[in-house]
Amino acid sequence: MSIDEQLSDRMTDNIPEFSVGDISTAIKRVLEGNFSRIKVRGEITELKQYPSGHIYFSLKDENGKLTAIIWRFKAAKLTIKLENGIEVIATGKISSYGERSSYQLIVDQIDYAGEGALLARIEKLRKRLEAEGLFDQEKKRPFPLLPKVIGVITSSKGAVLHDIRTTIQRRFPRDILVWPVAVQGEGASEQIVRAIIGFNTLSVNGKIPRPDILIVARGGGSLEDLMAFNDEAVVRAAAESKIPLISAVGHETDTTLIDFASDRRAPTPTAAAEMAVPSQVDLAAGIMQLVTRLNKALIQVIQSYQLRLNKAITRLPDVPTLLAQNRMRLDDRSYRLDLALPALVLKRRHQLSSIQAVDQYLLGLIDRFKRQLAFNEKQYAISWLHYMRQLENNLPLFSISNVRNLLRERQLKLESVTARLEALSPKAVLARGYVLVQNKKGQAVTEARGLRAGSDLILTFYDGQKDVRVLKRQENRQESFDL
Numbered sequence: 001m002s003i004d005e006q007l008s009d010r011m012t013d014n015i016p017e018f019s020v021g022d023i024s025t026a027i028k029r030v031l032e033g034n035f036s037r038i039k040v041r042g043e044i045t046e047l048k049q050y051p052s053g054h055i056y057f058s059l060k061d062e063n064g065k066l067t068a069i070i071w072r073f074k075a076a077k078l079t080i081k082l083e084n085g086i087e088v089i090a091t092g093k094i095s096s097y098g099e100r101s102s103y104q105l106i107v108d109q110i111d112y113a114g115e116g117a118l119l120a121r122i123e124k125l126r127k128r129l130e131a132e133g134l135f136d137q138e139k140k141r142p143f144p145l146l147p148k149v150i151g152v153i154t155s156s157k158g159a160v161l162h163d164i165r166t167t168i169q170r171r172f173p174r175d176i177l178v179w180p181v182a183v184q185g186e187g188a189s190e191q192i193v194r195a196i197i198g199f200n201t202l203s204v205n206g207k208i209p210r211p212d213i214l215i216v217a218r219g220g221g222s223l224e225d226l227m228a229f230n231d232e233a234v235v236r237a238a239a240e241s242k243i244p245l246i247s248a249v250g251h252e253t254d255t256t257l258i259d260f261a262s263d264r265r266a267p268t269p270t271a272a273a274e275m276a277v278p279s280q281v282d283l284a285a286g287i288m289q290l291v292t293r294l295n296k297a298l299i300q301v302i303q304s305y306q307l308r309l310n311k312a313i314t315r316l317p318d319v320p321t322l323l324a325q326n327r328m329r330l331d332d333r334s335y336r337l338d339l340a341l342p343a344l345v346l347k348r349r350h351q352l353s354s355i356q357a358v359d360q361y362l363l364g365l366i367d368r369f370k371r372q373l374a375f376n377e378k379q380y381a382i383s384w385l386h387y388m389r390q391l392e393n394n395l396p397l398f399s400i401s402n403v404r405n406l407l408r409e410r411q412l413k414l415e416s417v418t419a420r421l422e423a424l425s426p427k428a429v430l431a432r433g434y435v436l437v438q439n440k441k442g443q444a445v446t447e448a449r450g451l452r453a454g455s456d457l458i459l460t461f462y463d464g465q466k467d468v469r470v471l472k473r474q475e476n477r478q479e480s481f482d483l
Contacts, residue, residue: 151211167273248272
């Protein structure tokens, strides 16, 4: 063995020897001793939440990646919603896991990394809720003119509640129902949601009256302080509230997502109270102004109708004069009636007497006609008897042979006349081939020279008629017809 080999063996014998557990323990001690309480800034990635409640994720930046864990009892107290891609500042300690030779950050608190990240997250949530129609103007509820009960959701401590109370008491005293909540920090958003839902579930005629208007308010603060009012659950509860809701969160320049979901947004809690109730003094002044205007309008209407009535009166006739004239006319008619009635009775009596005389005359005339009729009947009977006797005496002249001869003679004479008539009949002429030509007026056409092309004619044959039209004149001066 050479001298160099001997020296190398001696140096190797001096290196300390450790077990795997010793190394893991030493590393764990160094990590936890030097990084017992630290803050790590990075972007969340590989986020996973298991049914056990533990949350596993990684924090990364351009230079590396660090595994992180949030245990179940800490995850329940988180004030922000974790998502992949957001930049956060995680507070906790470094710990190692010897069985896998790995290390990780045990997180007990996590916050957004600066206002820029917070605003980006708020804007992203706002756009998503707006796309759902949660902020549509059609969904805004009308406010009652004078609410009986006003519900206030705010912290029981601080000047906000005092400002709301004094403003309502000054403008128009109303009953105020307060639901105290935490307005920032852990659990604030859950308390605000419970308060909004709780007020909506109250019965209208219950022991605790249901408010007519809700005011959700808090004083000013940083963006982190106001994050409870940017929570999605709070925004949805405000949008779904059946009771009209006024949001008054922060100062006048502060804007939170609940402002978009509320029915009205007030710049300050005092302004919210002024929106909730009208000013009693202003109402009284407005009513007095309306009463004054109404009185003036009524006076004008009465005066207008009075003028119209006076004009109508001037057009009316003199009623007393008309009554006097009619009264005189009535007296005259009454006097004339008194005179006319006896005269009429006397006249009717004379007419009745005349009718009786006429009746006597008519009776005599009827009797005379009866006697004349009886005489005529006797004369007719005598005449008839005389006629029958003559008929009996001349009966041989009316023998059957004589009657037959007379009938045969009359039949021959009738046939002769009929033959002559048929010979003279136009139908007999038509039956021999002739045609009767007439124009549309029924006048007979005897000459062809009076016809023109296009003339309408009626041709009468032995067995019927046909309508024809003259087409054109031929060289032989005869017409061509179209049947």
